[in-house]
Amino acid sequence: MQPPRERLVVTGRAGWMGMGRGAGRSALGFWPTLAFLLCSFPAATSPCKILKCNSEFWSATAGGHSPASDDAPEFCAALRTYALCTRRTARTCRGDLAYHSAVHGIEDLMGQHNCSKDGPTSQPRLRTLPPPGDSQERSDSPEICHYEKSFHKHSAAPNYTHCGLFGDPHLRTFTDRFQTCKVQGAWPLIDNNYLNVQVTNTPVLPGSAATATSKLTIIFKNFQECVDQKVYQAEMDELPAAFADGSKNGGDKHGASSLKITEKVSGQHVEIQAKYIGTTIVVRQVGRYLTFAVRMPEEVVNAVEDRDSQGLYLCLRGCPLNQQIDFQALRTLEGPGAHRPQAASPAPAAPDTFPYETAAAKCKERLPVEDLYFQACVFDLLTTGDVNFTLAAYYALEDVKMLHSNKDKLHLYERTREPPGRAATAGLSPAPQLLSGSLLLLALLPVFLEAPAA
Numbered sequence: 001m002q003p004p005r006e007r008l009v010v011t012g013r014a015g016w017m018g019m020g021r022g023a024g025r026s027a028l029g030f031w032p033t034l035a036f037l038l039c040s041f042p043a044a045t046s047p048c049k050i051l052k053c054n055s056e057f058w059s060a061t062a063g064g065h066s067p068a069s070d071d072a073p074e075f076c077a078a079l080r081t082y083a084l085c086t087r088r089t090a091r092t093c094r095g096d097l098a099y100h101s102a103v104h105g106i107e108d109l110m111g112q113h114n115c116s117k118d119g120p121t122s123q124p125r126l127r128t129l130p131p132p133g134d135s136q137e138r139s140d141s142p143e144i145c146h147y148e149k150s151f152h153k154h155s156a157a158p159n160y161t162h163c164g165l166f167g168d169p170h171l172r173t174f175t176d177r178f179q180t181c182k183v184q185g186a187w188p189l190i191d192n193n194y195l196n197v198q199v200t201n202t203p204v205l206p207g208s209a210a211t212a213t214s215k216l217t218i219i220f221k222n223f224q225e226c227v228d229q230k231v232y233q234a235e236m237d238e239l240p241a242a243f244a245d246g247s248k249n250g251g252d253k254h255g256a257s258s259l260k261i262t263e264k265v266s267g268q269h270v271e272i273q274a275k276y277i278g279t280t281i282v283v284r285q286v287g288r289y290l291t292f293a294v295r296m297p298e299e300v301v302n303a304v305e306d307r308d309s310q311g312l313y314l315c316l317r318g319c320p321l322n323q324q325i326d327f328q329a330l331r332t333l334e335g336p337g338a339h340r341p342q343a344a345s346p347a348p349a350a351p352d353t354f355p356y357e358t359a360a361a362k363c364k365e366r367l368p369v370e371d372l373y374f375q376a377c378v379f380d381l382l383t384t385g386d387v388n389f390t391l392a393a394y395y396a397l398e399d400v401k402m403l404h405s406n407k408d409k410l411h412l413y414e415r416t417r418e419p420p421g422r423a424a425t426a427g428l429s430p431a432p433q434l435l436s437g438s439l440l441l442l443a444l445l446p447v448f449l450e451a452p453a454a
Contacts, residue, residue: 048089048092048093048096048098048099049085049088049089049092049093050086050089050093050096050098050099050102051098052085052089053082053085053086053089053102054098054102056081056082056085057078057079057081057082057085060078060081061075061078072113072114072115075113075115076110076113076115076116076119077119077120077121079106079109079110079113079115080115080117080119080120080121081121082102082106083106083110083117084121086099086102086103086106144224144225144226144255144276145224145225145226145227145255145257145258145275145276146258146275146276147275147276147277147278147279147297148275148278158278158297158298158299159297159298159405160278160295160296160297160298160403160404160405161174161175161295161296161297161298161301161405162174162176162293162294162295162296162400162403162404162405163189163190163293163294163296163315164291164292164293164294164396164399164400165189165199165213165291165292165293165314166213166286166291166292166293166376166392166393166395166396167212167291167376167377167379167380167389167392167393167396168180168204168210168211168212168376168379168380168383168384168389169181169183169199169201169211169212169213170372170376170393170396171314171315171318171319172396172400172412173314173315173316173317173318174296174298174301174315174316175316176409176412177318178372178412178414179318179319179324180324180325180376180379181314181319181323181324181325182209182211182319182323182324182325183201183211183314183319183323184201184202184203184211185200185201186198186199186200187199187200187201187314188313188314189292189313189314189315190294190296190313190315190316191304191313192300192301192302192303192304192313193221193303193304193305194220194221194223194274194277194279194300194303195218195219195220195221195274195277195279195300196217196218196219196221197216197217197218197219197281197292197294197315198216198217199213199215199216199217199290199292200213200214200215200216201213201214202214204383204384204386205384208383210380210383210384212288212289212290212384212389213289213290213291213292214235214236214288214289214290215233215234215235215236215290216232216233216234216235216283216290216292217231217232217233218231218232218233218272218281219231220232220250220259220274223276223277224255224276225253225254225255226250226253226255226256226258226259226276227250227251227253227255227256227258227259227274227276228250228251228252228253228256230243230244230245230247230250230251230259231243231244231245232244232261232272232283234270234283234285234290235290236285236288236289236290237285237288239267239268239269239270239283239284239285239290240270241261241262241263241266241270242261243261248260248261249261250276255276258274258275258276259272259273259274259275259276260272260273261273267285268284268285268286269282269283269284269285270282270283270284271283277296277297277300278296278297278300279294279295279296279297279300280294280295280403281293281294282294282399282402282403284392284395284399286388286389286391286392286395287386287388287389287391287392288388289388289392291392291395291396291399293396293399293400293403294315294403295403295404295405301315301316304316353381353382353385354381354382354385356378356382359377359378359381359382360378362377362381362387362390363377363378363381363390363393365390366390366391366393366394367390367393367394367397369411371411371412371413372411372412372413372414373393373394373396373397373411373412374393376393376396377389377390377392377393377394380392380393397410
């Protein structure tokens with residue numbers, strides 16, 4: 001049986017948490033108590049984000065494979081990250097006792113472990129870090145840079161989500177909201193601690209409200225010992241099979257193979273595997289324009305610095321209400337002589353627009369199920385006259401079949417038109433909020449632990 005690792009314990013002086021092997025017997029009961037509390041209480045609503053800072057530091061330093069206090073550089077980096085988080089939320093936390101307790105606790109711990117205030121901070125983490133040891137050994141470990149292998153037998157399997165963008169443009173969010181949007185110009189699809197994705201949409205015809213994706217930029221952020229920062233850029237008629245620096249993997253680190261790019265069809269289909277964050281990205285060029293699809297774990301989706309500020313993270317929040325197109329008008333145009341939905345720009349007209357019956361017949365060839373992908377296909381043919389949009393809808397659905405974890409949700413039938421805030425909160429796991437909210441009780445734990453002594 002291995003000796004117990006150093007654990008976080010409550011200190012009376014700081015009123016929050018400290019670390020050491022000399023904790024009394026009452027402190028040894030802290031972990032079962034905390035485990036119960038973390039599963040039992042909802043999050044508190046407050047503009048002060050100190051609970052998020054507490055939760056992240058607790059996750060980084062309290063796990064079985066986390067750095068102990070004698071791992072000075074790594075532990076000090078975690079403390080500096082913690083301190084940085086508290087400084088960012090200082091303005092909204094004035095008078096908050098948990099905030100001030102955390103600040104004093106950080107000062108104590110930095111003094112105890114001789115940590116300087118200046119120095120590297122820790123990278124955002126998924127799950128837990130590997131056991132301390134030789135860097136070569138750790139970087140070669142299969143659990144370091146492979147997200148799924150980091151889930152141990154006692155952990156629940158990761159829950160994957162999907163987001164896609166295609167056509168004129170149609171958005172399927174991580175919560176399976178389906179919207180048709182204007183979003184002309186540059187817009188962020190994904191913006192989290194590990195990955196940034198931005199698309200640029202341009203008018204299909206000069207002066208038209210119909211737009212499609214003409215440029216895509218993906219930034220994979222530097223991550224521990226797995227990958228260097230990598231940038232992938234695609235534009236109309238240029239779908240490269242390599243990152244911007246010419247490489248096809250994550251760089252010079254030992255875990256570089258956990259990020260790789262593969263060309264499936266030259267100039268038409270590229271797939272990027274980021275195993276270290278459990279993510280698969282598919283980029284296609286269909287006709288002149290690009291499509292995007294991603295499969296990503298919920299944990300990575302939710303890894304944002306400040307969830308409340310992610311108003312333009314389209315895959316999470318959906319399109320702003322003033323950018324959404326009322327697609328329901330299409331259903332009223334199924335009679336003879338109908339040409340295009342009122343949601344599209346009336347001028348200038350597409351040079352070769354289709355009657356509704358012809359557009360529906362062309363889409364039916366590729367999309368036999370009359371779901372929202374079929375409707376999107378018809379909409380695009382009516383607004384652009386470009387038959388390539390039929391293939392864009394078809395491949396978008398094929399990517400859903402490959403990437404979506406819930407096979408019962410491949411086809412969607414009801415379009416979503418709602419404020420972006422609601423779209424982001426409906427459907428994703430509430431676990432992160434439960435964890436951070438429960439940590440509010442940490443400020444009270446010194447009282448509980450000292451009660452027997454009294």
